[in-house]
Amino acid sequence: xxxxxxxxxxxxxxxxxxxxxxxxxxxxxxxxxxxxxxxxxxxxxxxxxxxxxxxxxxxxxxxxxxxxxxxxxxxxxxxxxxxxxxxxxxxxxxxxxxxxxxxxxxxxxxxxxxxxxxxxxxxxxxxxxxxxxxxxxxxxxxxxxxxxxxxxxxxxxxxxxxxxxxxxxxxxxxxxxxxxxxxxxxxxxxxxxxxxxxxxxxxxxxxxxxxxxxxxxxxxxxxxxxxxxxxxxxxxxxxxxxxxxxxxxxxxxxxxxxxxxxxxxxxxxxxxxxxxxxxxxxxxxxxxxxxxxxxxxxxxxxxxxxxxxxxxxxxxxxxxxxxxxxxxxxxxxxxxxxxxxxxxxxxxxxxxxxxxxxxxxxxxxxxxxxxxxxxxxxxxxxxxxxxxxxxxxxxxxxxxxxxxxxxxxxxxxxxxxxxxxxxxxxxxx
Numbered sequence: 001x002x003x004x005x006x007x008x009x010x011x012x013x014x015x016x017x018x019x020x021x022x023x024x025x026x027x028x029x030x031x032x033x034x035x036x037x038x039x040x041x042x043x044x045x046x047x048x049x050x051x052x053x054x055x056x057x058x059x060x061x062x063x064x065x066x067x068x069x070x071x072x073x074x075x076x077x078x079x080x081x082x083x084x085x086x087x088x089x090x091x092x093x094x095x096x097x098x099x100x101x102x103x104x105x106x107x108x109x110x111x112x113x114x115x116x117x118x119x120x121x122x123x124x125x126x127x128x129x130x131x132x133x134x135x136x137x138x139x140x141x142x143x144x145x146x147x148x149x150x151x152x153x154x155x156x157x158x159x160x161x162x163x164x165x166x167x168x169x170x171x172x173x174x175x176x177x178x179x180x181x182x183x184x185x186x187x188x189x190x191x192x193x194x195x196x197x198x199x200x201x202x203x204x205x206x207x208x209x210x211x212x213x214x215x216x217x218x219x220x221x222x223x224x225x226x227x228x229x230x231x232x233x234x235x236x237x238x239x240x241x242x243x244x245x246x247x248x249x250x251x252x253x254x255x256x257x258x259x260x261x262x263x264x265x266x267x268x269x270x271x272x273x274x275x276x277x278x279x280x281x282x283x284x285x286x287x288x289x290x291x292x293x294x295x296x297x298x299x300x301x302x303x304x305x306x307x308x309x310x311x312x313x314x315x316x317x318x319x320x321x322x323x324x325x326x327x328x329x330x331x332x333x334x335x336x337x338x339x340x341x342x343x344x345x346x347x348x349x350x351x352x353x354x355x356x357x358x359x360x361x362x363x364x365x366x367x368x369x370x371x372x373x374x375x376x377x378x379x380x381x382x383x384x385x386x387x388x389x390x391x392x393x394x395x396x397x398x399x400x401x402x403x404x405x406x407x408x409x410x411x412x413x414x415x416x417x418x419x420x421x422x423x424x425x426x427x428x429x
Contacts, residue, residue, distance in 0.1 A: 033057055034056040039096070044069060049072075050067055050070065064083065090113055092156075093413070095156040098157070098158070110127070110157060110159055127142060142196075144188065146198065152177060156209060167196075172226075183207070187224075203246075205228065206227065230242060243276045264312075280326060285302065285303055286300065288300050298319040298334075300381050315378070318338050325403060333378075333408055335374070335412075337398070370394060371395055375401075399412035
C-alpha cells in the first residue's frame, strides 16, 4: 500500500534573500493513522492558520477528514480534530477534503465519497458537516448538491469564506449525464445559522477532473476559475480544454459570463488533473495554471477585474500543480512541484463517455520519482526569485500554501519508503 507524507514549511521573505536556501529541519506532527493525504491550508475565524488532511485509520482502513489549528506563539499545531461522519472519504489529489470557518465560528467540513454499488465506477457525492462548538460535535452529513441521485459523480469542489461571513462552494457535477459534453459547474453558499442552501448551475461543458478555484476578495467579489471544454471555430470543432473565469459582484446572486483566461487551444479529450489558482491584488485578478497548449508548462496572466486577460507568461516549463497567494508590496507567491530526475508524465487521457459524464477517479498527473517543491515570488508577472523548499531527493508533490503572521505556510505530499508522516518547520531568513 502506498503511504504518503505531508510536510509543512513556513518561509519568511526579506530583501536580499538567496534563491536557494538550505532545506530546514522539520518537526514531526503527531499522527496515528496509516497514511495522510490531501493537505489543505486555510484560516479560522480568528485568523489562525489551519491545516486539514485526510487520514487512513489503521483499525478499519477508512479515510477521515482531520484538521489542526496552528499556534503562532508556540510554533506548533494543536490537537487534531476528526470529522467522524467523513469516514470513507475519497482521496483524489485534486479534490481533497476541506475545512472552512464562518465568521461566527461555525465550521463547515466538506468531503466526497463514492457510491461503490453503482454501475458507474465514478458515481459519488459531496457531503458537508457542521460544528458550532469548535469541533466537539458534528451534524449528520448532508449533500452539498440538491440532486442526490447515486448515478453520477460530483467532486473537485472548493470552499471560501465570503465577506458577509458565510461559506460559498463550487464543484463539478455530472447530473446532466450525456446530455452535455463533460461536466457542469455548480455554486452554493450557506445561510446564516444554517448549512448550504439552493445550488445554481453556472456552466455546462467543463473538464471532469480538474480542481476548481473559488476566491472572495476584500471587496466582497467572488472569483471562480475552472477548466472548460471549448470548441474554437478556428480549430474546426476540435475540442480544447482551457481555463475559464467568472466573477460575481453581488455576493453570488449572479455571475458574469465565462471569460477564457488564455486561448491556449490545448487539444485534449481527457482530464489533465491540474486545476487553476487565483489571487487578487488590489483591483487585479491573477491566474496561474498548467497547459500543454503550445509549449507545456505553468503560465501566468492577469486582468483588471471586469477587463480582459493579458497575454500569458511562461513561469516554468517543468512545474506542475500550482497554487498562488498574494503578498504585501504587490507581489505573488506561487508554489509548485518540479521533477528532478525525469519530466512529468503526459496527462492521462480518459474516456468519460461511459461514466455518466463525471469522474471521481484517483488518477492524476503523477509526479516523477523524485521532485522538489519550489516557491517563486512574482512581480508584474515575472519571476523575481525562486526558493527551493525541498532538495529534490524525495517524491514531493501537490503543494499548498497559506499566509501566517510571520510569513507563509506551505504543505505538500511526500512519498517515501512506504512511510506516512506529517512535518512542519520554519525557515528564518
